[in-house]
Amino acid sequence: MTTETREFQAETRQLLQLMIHSLYSNKEIFLRELVSNASDACDKLRFLAIADPALLGGDELAVELVPDEAAGTLTIRDNGIGMTREEVIENLGTIARSGTRKFLESLSGDQKKDSQLIGQFGVGFYSSFIVADKVTVLTRRAGAGEAVRWESNGEGEFTLEPSFKQDRGTEVILHLREEERDFLQPWRLQAIVRKYSDHIGLPIRLRNEKGEAEALNQARAFWTRPKSELKDEDYQHFYEHLSHDHQPALAWAHNRVEGGSLEYTSLLYIPSHAPFDLWDREQGRGVQLYVKRVFIMDKAAELLPPWLRFVRGLVDTADLPLNVSRELLQGNRTVDKIRAALVKRALDMLEDLAEKRPEDYAKFWQAFGVVLKEGLVDDHANQERIARLCRFHSTLEASEQKVSLADYVARMPEGQDKIYYLSAESLAAARGSPHLEGFRKRGFEVLLLSDRIDEWVVAHLTQFQERKLESVARASKDIESKIETADKARHENEYAGTLKRLGEALQGRIEAARLSVRLTESPVCLVAGEQALSRRLEEILRKAGEAVPGSLPVLELNPEHALVQRLRDTADDAAFADLAELLLGQAVLAEGGQLPDPAGFVQRLNRLLLEGAAPSRIVLG
Numbered sequence: 001m002t003t004e005t006r007e008f009q010a011e012t013r014q015l016l017q018l019m020i021h022s023l024y025s026n027k028e029i030f031l032r033e034l035v036s037n038a039s040d041a042c043d044k045l046r047f048l049a050i051a052d053p054a055l056l057g058g059d060e061l062a063v064e065l066v067p068d069e070a071a072g073t074l075t076i077r078d079n080g081i082g083m084t085r086e087e088v089i090e091n092l093g094t095i096a097r098s099g100t101r102k103f104l105e106s107l108s109g110d111q112k113k114d115s116q117l118i119g120q121f122g123v124g125f126y127s128s129f130i131v132a133d134k135v136t137v138l139t140r141r142a143g144a145g146e147a148v149r150w151e152s153n154g155e156g157e158f159t160l161e162p163s164f165k166q167d168r169g170t171e172v173i174l175h176l177r178e179e180e181r182d183f184l185q186p187w188r189l190q191a192i193v194r195k196y197s198d199h200i201g202l203p204i205r206l207r208n209e210k211g212e213a214e215a216l217n218q219a220r221a222f223w224t225r226p227k228s229e230l231k232d233e234d235y236q237h238f239y240e241h242l243s244h245d246h247q248p249a250l251a252w253a254h255n256r257v258e259g260g261s262l263e264y265t266s267l268l269y270i271p272s273h274a275p276f277d278l279w280d281r282e283q284g285r286g287v288q289l290y291v292k293r294v295f296i297m298d299k300a301a302e303l304l305p306p307w308l309r310f311v312r313g314l315v316d317t318a319d320l321p322l323n324v325s326r327e328l329l330q331g332n333r334t335v336d337k338i339r340a341a342l343v344k345r346a347l348d349m350l351e352d353l354a355e356k357r358p359e360d361y362a363k364f365w366q367a368f369g370v371v372l373k374e375g376l377v378d379d380h381a382n383q384e385r386i387a388r389l390c391r392f393h394s395t396l397e398a399s400e401q402k403v404s405l406a407d408y409v410a411r412m413p414e415g416q417d418k419i420y421y422l423s424a425e426s427l428a429a430a431r432g433s434p435h436l437e438g439f440r441k442r443g444f445e446v447l448l449l450s451d452r453i454d455e456w457v458v459a460h461l462t463q464f465q466e467r468k469l470e471s472v473a474r475a476s477k478d479i480e481s482k483i484e485t486a487d488k489a490r491h492e493n494e495y496a497g498t499l500k501r502l503g504e505a506l507q508g509r510i511e512a513a514r515l516s517v518r519l520t521e522s523p524v525c526l527v528a529g530e531q532a533l534s535r536r537l538e539e540i541l542r543k544a545g546e547a548v549p550g551s552l553p554v555l556e557l558n559p560e561h562a563l564v565q566r567l568r569d570t571a572d573d574a575a576f577a578d579l580a581e582l583l584l585g586q587a588v589l590a591e592g593g594q595l596p597d598p599a600g601f602v603q604r605l606n607r608l609l610l611e612g613a614a615p616s617r618i619v620l621g
């Protein structure tokens, strides 16, 4: 027989070092990881056996723990799918699993937290080395004749050799370190299995020296148990098993639907924090799908829309065939009905959380709010419910996103009939925007939007509770009538000539110049024409490489500002043009924009500064 020695891939080696030397505070988790792998292997076999029943034979699928006091070994044995030689190499050795690096990057140095990360990133098997100084894996793939034996002391190399195994499946033999022999005690094993693995749907047994087997768990699929029997901590344990997330879920919903046109059980969870790939809309999402208790697939994307991709959980239905494939899920009417029902359940769950536990809801919003907002754009039928769940910054609440549209509407003062918002590059830019001045003065709250998705949100969500949403950065007769001042007529008279000159001086760069009612402190601002795209949306589209029609902005002047008055009183055309350029430039800068000619702007600014400092002594040139 040929024994081959191979090296672990570098990152795997690093990980092993870490396991062995630092993760000793929570050693027992190795058993949870290995039992979970064994149970997954049985699920996989059960699934393959749908198409090829011969694979399963007559055996009952089960996991067994076999302590051997004399040899000092603990064996975790399953009659699941097993592995081929290639699979052994790929899964237990040389190839960097994408999770490994991310795991290493996420380590905090805090042992307790770090040990909780194991499993979340798919590094479960290696946790064997926390308690073992040598691990032997003997495995035979279902349907294959030959078995493989893998062995390592976790130090840098592993060996592989062909072997014999009577039955299909995998045995992981842990040669326990001297000081870890405690894990051979039946009571200890039983306690750990009860703690972490009780919800696993297949039997986990302890086989003693005399060959007798004792059941350690309930062996009933968790979600088939009646709600009344399940405690919060049971749900949390199951969540951990299902999601590999070791932080508790924020909320869950467990429902059974029977007797109607559909028959299914669903168990949905809201996690408390975002996974690293949340931003990717295409990344595997969705819940697990079971058909009559048989595991069919993970991440069945068809069962939840992309804007609910943070939801974890499962659906078990009797209404789909066992051999259903991903392709068959698409456009399937049963699936569509289940998805619509799950969306409702998820919204119910979020509404309940928002109402009863606002602090937890705030955590949810912080982690997943931007994703949920995609629903406003994607799902017209549920738009009103989703809008109710949204939380925003506003001029009254600028530190945290916690203003709901309902709160906003409820405190609208007399005379306000629209929901005002300002959309900007960043929260800081929104907060400091000159556009807000007049609204602040009038006591009108303005929502401050700075997430990228927000421009699409306001393009789709045009009203809430019959109040229109309106941008404060847009020319609007309505806004003018709301915040206009008593001096309007006088100002229009005084500035008629200035506005005309300004339009000429800045020709081709602004659509028009006009007096502003929204400014009280700043001299100028830019607004979008009444019919144009919003200025920020134009910017986003341009950056994305879209051809944008390119409408010109309207320059608004604050007639009460000294610089604007100075402009009005400047007779000299060249000086007027200089000042006009400066005002346009600062309006662009104030909204976080970029100047086409920054050097020219600086020169003009310097001229003006020097002129202001000592007008009589400086000769401008």
Ligand SMILES: Nc1ncnc2c1ncn2[C@@H]1O[C@H](COP(=O)(O)OP(=O)(O)OP(=O)(O)O)[C@@H](O)[C@H]1O
Residues within 6 Å of the ligand: 033, 036, 037, 038, 041, 078, 080, 081, 082, 083, 091, 092, 119, 120, 121, 122, 123, 124, 125, 126, 170, 244
């Ligand atoms: N008992 C087993 N039977 C068959 N395959 C196994 C068994 N244990 C592990 N494997 C294979 O080895 C792979 C790596 O296992 P490991 O525990 O390191 O990560 P994982 O199970 O993929 O991730 P996680 O621990 O997050 O579930 C598994 O995905 C599986 O393909």
